Amino acid sequence: MKQMTQNFLTQLTTLPALFPVNYYLVQEKDGLTLIDTGLSMSRTNILQNIAATGLPLHSIVLTHAHGDHIGSLKAVKDAHPDAQVCISARELELLKNPEPYAFEAQKPIKGSYPEKLPVNVDKVLQEGDMVGSLSVLETPGHTPGSISLFDNRSKMMIVGDTLQTRGGLAVAGDTRPLFPFPTMGTWDLETGIASAQKILQYKPSALAPGHGRILPDPLPSLEKVIERAKRKIR
Numbered sequence: 001m002k003q004m005t006q007n008f009l010t011q012l013t014t015l016p017a018l019f020p021v022n023y024y025l026v027q028e029k030d031g032l033t034l035i036d037t038g039l040s041m042s043r044t045n046i047l048q049n050i051a052a053t054g055l056p057l058h059s060i061v062l063t064h065a066h067g068d069h070i071g072s073l074k075a076v077k078d079a080h081p082d083a084q085v086c087i088s089a090r091e092l093e094l095l096k097n098p099e100p101y102a103f104e105a106q107k108p109i110k111g112s113y114p115e116k117l118p119v120n121v122d123k124v125l126q127e128g129d130m131v132g133s134l135s136v137l138e139t140p141g142h143t144p145g146s147i148s149l150f151d152n153r154s155k156m157m158i159v160g161d162t163l164q165t166r167g168g169l170a171v172a173g174d175t176r177p178l179f180p181f182p183t184m185g186t187w188d189l190e191t192g193i194a195s196a197q198k199i200l201q202y203k204p205s206a207l208a209p210g211h212g213r214i215l216p217d218p219l220p221s222l223e224k225v226i227e228r229a230k231r232k233i234r
Contacts, residue, residue, distance in 0.1 A: 003049065004214065007154035007206075008133070011214055012049060014042045019181070020166055021068050022210050024158055025049060026151065028132045031058040034076065034083070035149060035158050036069040036210065043072035047079055057083040059123075059131050063160025064143040065091050066185055067112035069210065074118040084122040086131060088138065091145025092124055102144040102187060111143065111185030134158075139199065141192020142172040142182065148195075150202055156214075157204035161185070162195050165212030169221050171196045171229040182211060193229050200226065 004011045010025040023036040023046065032055050037046065050057050057080040062070060065087065077085060094102070094109070095116060101108055125147060129136040134149040142161040149158045161172050167179030173189030186192065199207075200222050207215045207222070215221070 003045075006214070007156055008151060009154065009156055009158075009208060010049065011208060012038070012042070012045055014038050014045065020211055022208070022212075023069075024208060025053070026132065026134060026158075027053065027055065028058070031056045031132075033057075033059040033061060033132050033134065035061045036063055036160065037072040037076055039068055039071040040075075041071070043075035046072055046076055050080070056080075059084045059086055061125070061131055061134075061149065062087045062091070063148065063158070063162075063210065064088075064146040065095055065113055065117065066143065066161070067114065069160070070114065070117065077119045085117075085119055086123040086125050087117075087121055088136075088145040088147045089124045089126055090138070090140065091143060091147075092121055094143070094145055104140070104144060105188040105191055107188045109144070110187055137198060137202075139195035141188055141195045142186050144187060146195070148199060150204065155203070155205040156208055157199055157202060157206070158208040159199060159210070161210045162192060162199070163207055163209050163222075163225075165207065165209050165215050167212070169207075169215060169218070169225050171225055174225070174229040174232055179211065189229060190233050193226060193233070196222065196226050196229070
């Protein structure tokens with residue numbers, strides 16, 4: 001386990017040397033938002049870090065519903081029953097009505113989806129919604145219902161698996177040989193490229209991914225990897 005804090009954001013990581021899985025605590029004046037819940041083994045790390053702040057947990061936001069992002073969801077919700085569980089409308093639809101192919105791109109759904117979430121959803125998110133200081137962006141590609149969250153104070157963008165930095169910055173679906181796993185779970189690269197372009201328009205000060213280190217000053221690198229990904233579909 002490891003952690004790193006900057007600009008209202010704490011990145012917590014399970015298995016940092018082998019298969020880094022990140023989840024984030026965002027601090028507001030009156031409480032916390034947890035973004036993703038990592039693996040089932042992440043629960044102690046999450047709960048200890050929440051307790052260390054002395055602040056209540058208001059929201060649990062899922063960038064998408066793959067198993068490595070919801071593994072500690074039930075444990076955290078059980079410990080903080082007043083926290084609102086939030087997920088995008090499209091991702092929730094996919095969980096309720098599993099489809100071998102998502103209708104938008106007619107591509108097979110990939111990755112470790114559960115048969116259902118282990119807890120009830122309290123809030124369904126759509127483009128433009130706010131969770132504390134965070135703006136919700138619909139950024140499909142890795143999954144049909146993937147979202148990213150833009151902190152309007154620090155301008156940091158939490159991107160889930162829409163982008164990765166482990167093995168080198170990449171749009172999910174554009175394989176990085178040193179860490180190919182996001183590609184293995186990606187639904188549609190072309191859709192992901194459009195989402196990466198949307199993220200670029202926000203000119204984020206840093207990218208906080210689901211896998212890999214936080215990347216500061218990402219704009220020049222992000223432009224390059226978008227162009228690299230485009231070449232994969234031409």
